[in-house]
Amino acid sequence: MPASEVPGADPTGSEAIHTEQLGDHLLLIRVDRPHRRNAFDGATARAMEAAIDAYEDDDTLRCAILAGTAQAFSSGQDLIAAAHGDMGVAPNRGGFGIMAKPPTKPIIAAVEGHALAGGLELCLACDLVVSSRSATMGIPEATRSLVAVGGGLFRLPKRIPYHLAMELALTGKAWSAERMAELGLVNRLTEPGAALQGAIELAHEILRAGPLAVRASKQIVQHAYDWNDADSWQNQMPFARPVLASEDLQEGLRAFADKRDPIWTGR
Structure with a gap:
């Protein structure tokens, strides 16, 4: 069933993915589906893919920031959409329009609230992570007899120690951003509400390089x-x-x- 026909799907697609240029070389991509905690359906994934393609194709843009809303970075796949056969997959870049083929230019995740399931996998598709101290992260799929197939199970052990990645995968528990920073997954911690500003500051450091x-x-x-x-x-x-x-x-x-x-x- 198309996303537009899934009950309560709006906003979806291009209405749920907002882009804004911050200065000459920095792009902000924001996921804005608050009624679904920024979960992805197919139309939203395709809109994300279009935003990433536009970022790649614009030679004036040198860094991007991926953000959600104050309550959630992303809770992953929209399960209501999934129940109607509408999965958050785009044709070229895969899951959420980025997971299988991230951009070749830098992209920073700015995390507030929850980054769970596909939300954490969305972070793992980014190069750097700036997070509010109050955020939580995890891959709870196994607790619902699901499997984290958006890259979490093979990317997470490359970012944090193997046995701790295994604990997250097998228990499905969510850990605080502060603990994730201790493990090296999060580059920088901010106070609640300041993750985007922290990501902008980090982006400006990148923009000073060639x-x-x-x-x-x-x-x-x-x-x-x-x-x-x-x-x-x-x-x-x-x-x-x-x-x-x-x-x-x-x-x-x-x-x-x-x-x-x-x-x-x-x-």
């Missing part, structure tokens, strides 16, 4: 899990070589010598 180098560095770090040490020397070069031949590299060196801030062109 955009080509940032993009290449993200790709190399992501592949690091798959490469052995011997192969990594050669495998990194297809990502690094264009940066080392770029105008931005020369600008970075000149700016260092001149003791000034560089002016990046992305070329």
Whole structure:
């Protein structure tokens, strides 16, 4: 059944995914389905995919922030929609329009409230996480005889210790953002209501770096899990070589010598 026909589905799709440019190079993508605690149906996933595609295609945008609302980052799949056969999957980027194919440019999760089930998996599709101290995170699927197939079961053990990821997966318990920060999943903690501002501050730190180098560095770090040490020397070069031949590299060196801030062109 299409999302528009699921009882109580509105807002959905493009009405539930809002984008806003914050300055010249930063994009805010906000999930706004408060009546479903920002859970995803198919139309919302497709709208997210469109937002991520637009971010990728716009060379002026160098970093994105993914946020929910004050009450919830996301509670995952909209189970009412799922009961009508409407799953939160997009055709190219998979779950929630991002999970199977995150953007190649940096994206930061700004978490308030709950990031549960697919909500935590949405965080794991991001590169960095800024969270309110009062937020909670977990993958409770097993308690409903479900399986966290949005990346949580194979990405979480790469972000926190194996046995603690296993505890979350098998018990379905939710842990505080403060504990997740202690384990390394959360980059920065803020006071309640300040996660977005904290994410903006972190984004501005990224924006001060060369955009080509940032993009290449993200790709190399992501592949690091798959490469052995011997192969990594050669495998990194297809990502690094264009940066080392770029105008931005020369600008970075000149700016260092001149003791000034560089002016990046992305070329």
